[in-house]
Amino acid sequence: MRILTRQLTQHVGQKVSVSGWLHKKRLMGGLTFIVIRDRSGVAQALIKDKAEVEKLRGLQVGTVLQIEGVVAEDSRAPGGVEIHEVGLKIEVPVEMEPPIEIDKPLSHESDNLDTLFEYRVVGLRSPREQAVFKVQAEIGEAVRQYFRRSDFTEIRTPKLLAAATEGGAEVFKIDYFGKEATLAQSPQFYKQMMVGIFERVFEIAPVYRAEPSATTRHMTEYISADGEMGFINIEDLKKFLSGLLNAVADDLWEYCPGQLNEWGATKPVLPKEIPSLSMAEIHQKYTEATGENTVGEKDLRPEEERFICEYAAKNLGSEAVFVTDWPADEMKFYHKAQDGRTEFADRIDLLFRGVEIATGSMREHRYDVVMKQLQSMVGADPEDPGFKYFLLAMQAGMPPHGGFGMGLERLTQKMLGLSNVKEASLFPRDINRLAP
């Protein structure tokens, strides 16, 4: 019966069988050490029998094999146990020399990312690479649990859409049986429509952006964690996001200490309520600090995002910060302007460790107003199938509501301290990579 490598300590003195991949071999004359990898980790086996060692001749790392032997405690063995009196059974011999070495850290230098992604199917076998995605899986789990604890219903919305979309980012156009369709750049309209049904909904799913961006923080396909809820205001949204980010960090450092340590990650300093700074304040502080005048600009420069995160870490005891008071003339048609301060959108961006990881806003829930905004801001036809059903949902009765979208890979990147968001994607898609 097969056991996992992590279970060896429970079987000292017993004969066991483990299965996995050859991860490393060290031939030392009369002694041969091999390391076997399975889903639970790695373990060492000590082989003395020359005939057993000969079975490995010509076989490379990656060879699938089964090891039978007796578990022995030995302080010289990694982890204190190893397998002795080994009998090997080669399940799948691998003679191909791996294009990259997975038993030591892979280079994540920006110049070498192309190699990293080109050989991704092999490189991900490295325990250190796996750690990134174990962490990402845990983040997804923590996010899901937080939503569910907060009484959200998980939804699945279509990614194939009729042509019209929310505007802003470019969309991918595809041929749909002779008609033009687009790939969803966000679940925006659907999650809002679903507020009229479940009140609180969330989705964790891929979205597509046809932006020709070539930066360390953009991909053309990424996973968005979207939430939307009714009967709230912008302060409720901030509280929710503060709690969410804290919950993710707490969960991660409780359940993934090994993986986080692999990347030298440090737990983010986050107060219970993440502090807010208005865009005007940030421009002001940046201008004072650098002499570079950004006062009056309608967006934050990436340099300002990094600056204000450092400022918040140093002065506000928080590695995350909300940016508030975005100019209303830049807002999207479904956004809501602030009550009594109509020159500002009721919008927040969540900056974490120098990048924007989430954008949230209150939505315009009044049918006649959102209709007017659609026409004046987008110049769109309300009968267009891309907008028609969204408008119907508003007309059918929508409470004040708001929500946000958060980039899962960006969050993973920043939790681990990776320099490029693509490192936090199994198979990143960008302007010039569609495979593997």
Add this chain to the structure above:
RNA sequence: GGGCUCGUAGUGAAGUUGGCCUAUCACGCCUCCCUGUCACGGAGGAGAUCGCCGGUUCGAAUCCGGUCGGGCCCGCCA
């Protein structure tokens, strides 16, 4: 889309004000030695027409032009 920058064995790097390059090193790979390795160690070996095309020159990895492929920043965004 704009700016800057890079391309040398399977991988990572050195060499790039032209000649001493018949291209150096490390990891990996092959053969042999090695009974406690864990980035094992030791001896030997194979592997690169220096991204591609053209040009300048007695001579090009090195200079020039083109081309293909990357990267970083900006714009835009999560």
